[in-house]
Structures are given as C-alpha cells and as structure tokens.
Amino acid sequence: MTTFEAILLTIVTASTPLLIAALGELVAERSGVLNLGVEGMMAMGAACSFAAAVTFDSTLLGVGAGILAGALMASLFALVVLGFAANQVGSGLALTIFGLGLSGLIGAPFVGARRDPVAHIDIPGLSDIPVIGRLFFEQDLFVYASIALTILVAIYLTRTRSGLTLRSIGENHTSANALGLPVWRVRFWAILFGGACAGLAGAYLALVYTRFWSPGMTAGRGWIALALVVFAAWRPGWLLVGAYIFGAATVLQLHAQAAQFGVPPQVLSAVPYLATILALLLLSLRHGRAIGAPGSLGVPFVPDR
C-alpha cells in the first residue's frame, strides 16, 4: 500500500462520522429544529457504544448502544423544545455540555481499554484494482452504510410524501398547522433521527476511528457537522461533498505537519476550520441570498388555539 493510498483511506475514515452526524442534523433542521446538541449526543454515543462493546465484547451491541444513547439524548431535547417550546439554541447548548459531562462519567471505567479493528469488507478481485480498488471496495460497513444513508435521506426528502410533509413543516410551521400537518409528531421523529445518527457517528469514532475511549474525544466534530449542514445548504448531496472535503482537510493537515513545511502546526490544524469559513463565504457569494435555510428553523412552535 502506497502512502497515497493510505492517505485516501484515512480521509474516508475521517469523513464518515462527520457525514453521519451531519445527515441526522440535516433532517432535524429540515423539519425546523436547530439542535446544537450534536457534540454532546456524539460524545454519549461514543462513550456508551465503547462501554457496551467492551462489556459484552460485541461491536454490534456497541453500535446499538451508541444509537440508543444518541436517541435518548435527543428525546430529552425533544421534550424540552417541543413539549415546553423552550429556546432551541439554549437547550441545544445545554445538551452538549450535559452530554460531554455524562459521557465522561460513563466512560471513566473504560479509559485505557482497547478494541480490535472492525472487519473490512473484502471483495476479491475488485479490491485488487490499483489505487481505487481498496478505496472503493475494501472499507468497513459503516462507510457503505453512510453513503447509502445519504442517498436514502435525499430520496426521502425530495421524493416521498412524508419527506414533503417534513420540509413543509420546517418551512412554515404555522401554515403547516393550519393545513393540519402533525408538526409535533414529525419534529419529534426528526429530532430522534438526528440523535440516533449522532450516536452512530460517536460509535464509529470510538469503535472504528480511535478504538479507545477518552473524555472529549469527539474534539469538536459535532460542531463541524453543524457547520457542514449550513455549508451543504441543507442538501444531502452537498453534505456528502462537504464531509469529504472536510475530512480531507483534517487528514492532509496532519500529513503536512509531519512533512514539516516550516509552518507552525497550529496554523495547519486551523486549516479545516478556515476551509469551512471560506467555503461558506464562496457559497453565499454565489447565491446572493441565504439559501436553503428552512423558514421556521429554530423558531419554537406555539399553536394558536
């Protein structure tokens, strides 16, 4: 395996959790709910999945626990922002802080434990193709699942009735309510989906990416996922592109640091974040208006009764 191939493979691994978490947030935001708790739900997903995987020695149970943890965190958020129409920004920030703290508590007994690598799929023949062979045909299941999920979400949003209902509710919940669309129910499931995805992304981090647990290991990836949704203008296709650009920036700056360009490493580690800002800037220049943001995003829904 050449260095080039190795870099490409790590890019895929770095991008996948971003993509999964951002997809979940995208669905929640398209329904009109801004959940800033992604980072916290991801941390909980990572801690719970690692704890379960080590305890039961099962990656599958670990993944299940991660998803469940994310969804539970999300249902707490849903209770607050839907049930009590609380401010979404405040509730989301609180969820992140709470998740980061609680995950540290849950994960504490497992600091220092390690998991074996998750098996990769290997299709004989196809994966022997030079350069692209391993890139496309010898990844772990999560990578394929994340791509499939992107396509499914895209189809769901644009081609299905339920997706249209969800977009309508995110666009204008007052009108949606006047038409009799179930605003609360749709938002509840969208928030839950967002939490499950964040939990899955956390599980991927703990079980595949690092294969150990340490407090704060999500390292801002939840925030990056949030930025990606904006970068992608709330469109799943763009999200895929964005996640990989960002994953690439993260990996390449590490290699650039290793190659010792004579640039301070702090500057290099800032590259992915600067890239995000630049991308956002270019995108809004091109379109000239705040594109794609759902009309009711972040606005608490209080029906007029």
Next chain:
Amino acid sequence: MKADVSSSGPPLVELKGISKRYGDLLANDGIDLSIEPGEIHALLGENGAGKSTLVKILYGVIEPSAGEIRWEGRPVSIGSPVEARNLGLGMVFQHFSLFDELTVAENIAVALSGDWDLATVRGKLGEISRTYGLALDADRAVWTLSAGERQRIEIVRCLLQNPRLLILDEPTSVLTPQEAEHLFTTLDRLSAEGCSILYISHKLEEVRRLCRRATILRAGRVVATIDPRASSAREIAALMVGSEVGEIRTDAPHHPEGEMLKVASLNLPPAGMHGQSLRDIDLTARAGEVVGIAGIAGNGQTELFAALSGERLAGGPDAVVIAGRPVGTTGIDGRRRLGAAFVPEERLGHAAAPTHRLSENTLISHAAAEVSRSGFILVNAARRLARTIVQSFDVRTPEGDPQARKLSGGNLQKFVIGREIIRKPKLIVVDQPTWGVDAGAARLIRQALVDLARQGSAVVVVSQDLDELFEVADRMAVIHQGTLSPLKPIGEWTKEAVGLEMLGVAQASGGVHAV
C-alpha cells in the same frame, strides 16, 4: 350533482352561540350562522370584527370557548383542519398558508389527502388551471411569486379537494376585474354544482353580485343577516362600521407643478431566476398629484417599487431623479434624506419588523430624524411619535405600544402609511396601499394619500385594485411584463382599456385571447 337549495332539509352547516374569548377580549360573542347547501353566503365585517376567528373555528384551527357546530343537522366537533377537510371544508386563507421554498405543485400536494404522486398533482393542477383560468407554473418556487399568484395556488388547492363548503377570505383583493369576474363565474358554477360557499369580503359590490344572504359582524357579534341585493352598499357599510362611511374627497389638483419624481428609460434585469425585468420605464410624478400604476400581480410592480425606493440601484444616476437630484445609484436612506418616503407591499417583515414594538418600528424610516441622536435611540421621542401616528391615523392597538405582529392587517397598514405621511414627504411611493384591508381603513388610507397630494406632495400608488386607482389617481399608467403604458390623465382611461393593457392585448398585434 344537482343543486339542492330547498330549505326542507337541514342546513349544510349551522353555528349556534359560538364564542371565543382571549383574555378580556371576546373575539366572537354568541354567533349564530347557517349555510344552506349550494348557497353563497357572505360574511361581512371590519377588520377585528371577528370574521377570521369565526372562520378559524369553523376550519378547526382554533377551539371555540362555547357554542355548537352542526354539520347536516348532526353536532360535530371540528378538532383540526384535517377533520374539517374530511367533512368537506376547503379554505382559502387571507394570510396565505404557503411554503416559500417549495414549488407550486409541492404546495398543493402537501395539503392533499389520499393517494397522489407529483405527476398526478401536476396533471390535475393543469386541468383546474385551465378550467378556471387560474394560470400557474407547477415547478416555480413560491417565493418567486407575487401575492396574486400565491392566492391562485390557494384557490386551486381547495378546488382539487372537491369541497362541499368552500371558505374564501378576501379572494379577489389581488385579481384584475376580468380575473375576478372569472372567479365569480367559477363560484356560481360551484354553487350550482351544490357546493356551498362562505365568502368573506370588504368589497360590497362583489357581495351584492354573488350572494343572496349576508351575515354582518361587528365587534364579535352578529348585527344583521340581510339580503345584500335588497340594500345599498352604503347601508351595508353603515351596518359594518356602525356609522356612515363617507366617500373620498378628491378635489382636482391645483395645477400640479415641479417634478418630484422623474424616471427616464429605466432598465433593470430581473432580481431572481423568475423575476420580471423592467424595460424602458418612463414615469413622472408632480407635486400635488396622485399617480397610479395598475397591473396584474407579478408584472414588475415589485421590481419597479424596488427601483424607485432604492432597494435596487439603477445602472446610472439619471435613471431615477427625485426632487431634481439624480439618485439612480443612491440607496434608500439617501433617497429618504431628499424627502422621499416608501411603503412596500408586505406589511410584516418588509414595512415593519414583526416582533418589534411600534415605537421601535418608527426607527425604520425615521432613523435620520427626531427619534435617534448620535446612534442612540431617543426612546421617549420614539414612543411619542408612535403614539401620534396611532392617534392621527386611528390605529386600533391591543395595548399601548404593541409588537407590530399583534396588530391586524388593516391597523398595521394604517400605521406604516401613517409613519411615512407624518414625515410630510415630498414624494411618497406606496405599493398596494389597501391590500387585505377593511373598508373603513381603506377609506382612511386613501383619503390620507389624496390629502397629502393636495398639500403639495407627489404620491405614487401601485395597486391591483382598479376601483381604488380610479378613486384616487389623477394620472395613471398600466404595467405589463415590465413595460409601462403611457401615463394618461385618469379621465382618459376606461376600465375596459385598463383591463386590456393589463393583459398586454392593447399593444400586441396578435388577437385578443381569452383569459
């Protein structure tokens, strides 16, 4: 389906003693109303009379505090719009219930029950559009459409559901006379097919044209149920407002002089993908006169307003001249400093910030004037100014200094127009001054604009309401697909001629096409 207007059976719907209380306010107070199958029943009343509340109760959007609804003689409780639709109610909302980022077809599809796919919806949409002459492009996003086009979506959306009772809230406020007449034909046909219609309007002539029974609300109560054809418009108006409604006083302009606005060969590319471009617009407005711009929604009125106000800049400074100063490349604030004032079509979100108090909203156009100093808001001055506007223009507010969104449409419109008039502008440009506003408020607004002109200001009124333009304008032009017809004295226009210009038939060499 055959018409069944016989009074032997039970009414299609019967409201008994409906009341709705919001805190201290009784929005509806023991309202009785019944609608027969196939009947077109008018619901009349000023803004704030309780019409919207009553209709929302009937459509299941809000719950009544007391009272009973009977559907074909059976007591029903309509807990949600879905239940209302399942009973056979269809509703065209006054404040559109549309989704800006979705396409026309998606907006219609989302409200449909039963099985559908977008291709079928598109097909049906085309069918209804053709049958009822409501032209719509299925794949355009709603945010690119004008108010008139948006209303067409609402109407089509209802018709697609084959309703048994259709509720229309101010349906003709943005239609041309021809379009409105077309709608009436449609409604007559629906009525003959057995569909009942609850028709809410301020336009008394329309009500007299369409309805045999009208229920009049005032301050939450039924004041009368009458046959509108047996009473004059003036009598009905008196019942609605509780006093006589005067006509607009418009003496002839005293020799208008001094061009306050001059637009010469203004060209502007469309703002968005679906926007309208402006081509070779020539327009003048002199001190002391009211200039009217007629046209069907979406023919460039929004763009013209943006170009006049400075929200969009012209290619060169000379394209727009205000009070003798070339301002084509000057922004809106610079134009205001020259003594110009602007009132856009959209009240909430464009003319006023919905969640800001009225006093804070005075700052939107008075920033340079008496309500701020060195960047600080003079809170008391702003409150005083808001109070003056509220008193001078009869703005009815629920509390002393409410948020703009708490005001009803008519009252907010009086406020935003009053806010500009009180500055005594040399030039005022108003887009749709009385859209969705009740008769009393509309009269007040029109009179205020005419009075302003007679005091020596130039007034430009962009409107889709032809009656309004004939009432207030001294000279008028018609906008069609971004070009403006010659500006002629109002006496030289007939409604028919304006209608033809609106459709672009007057200039076109091709034959007259059916609407």
